[in-house]
Amino acid sequence: MDVPVHIITDAKNNISPGKRHYKDYNQVLSFNNSLRWNVFELSPFDETLVLDADYLIMNNHLNAVWNSRNELMINTDIVPLFSNEFIEHTKLSDFGIKMAWATAIYFKKTNLVKHFFTIMEHVHSNYFYYKQVYEFQGDLYRNDFAASIARHMLNDFTEDSLANILSLPVSKIVT
Secondary structure (H helix, E strand, O other), X not given: OOOOOOOOOOHHHOXXXXXXXXXXXXXXXXOOOOOHHHHHHHOOOOEEEEEOOOOOOOOXXXXXXXXXXXXXXXXXXXXXXXXXXXXXXXXXXXXXXXXXXXXXXXXXXXXXXXXXXXXXXXXXXXXXXXXXXXXXXXXXXXXXXXXXXXXHHHOOOOOOOOOOEEOOOOOOOEO
């Protein structure tokens, strides 16, 4: 199934110079990736697949999301590109909740999904509070952390996955 690609940008919030890289705080970056929570409002579509610009798609497995019965799909597992590469986060903190990777998110325009993105916005607005509650490191806002917290809250504060918050249908998530 060939699906047309539509690129939607939020021009007024596109660039925010002076952000610091979460691994090397001395490295200054000139991008803003902190508004992932607003994609629900930005998308004019009933179904949307949001992908980071640096996300490589090497097969057609993501086509399986269209017309899915699931309202929201986000990955909680990741496989490094090279087998000896270390993936820093499988959990938000050493004893924390499982990481949800906001690199690729499929959603439908439903109340549950709107609630998910509202929670992400709330986490964004209260990031240092949630940093203390969930005990994660770093001061740079991360969509992955906000998505993980939103997923955790919508799963009744458990690691169990509700029927409508599942992983995307891919054989591997490669970084």
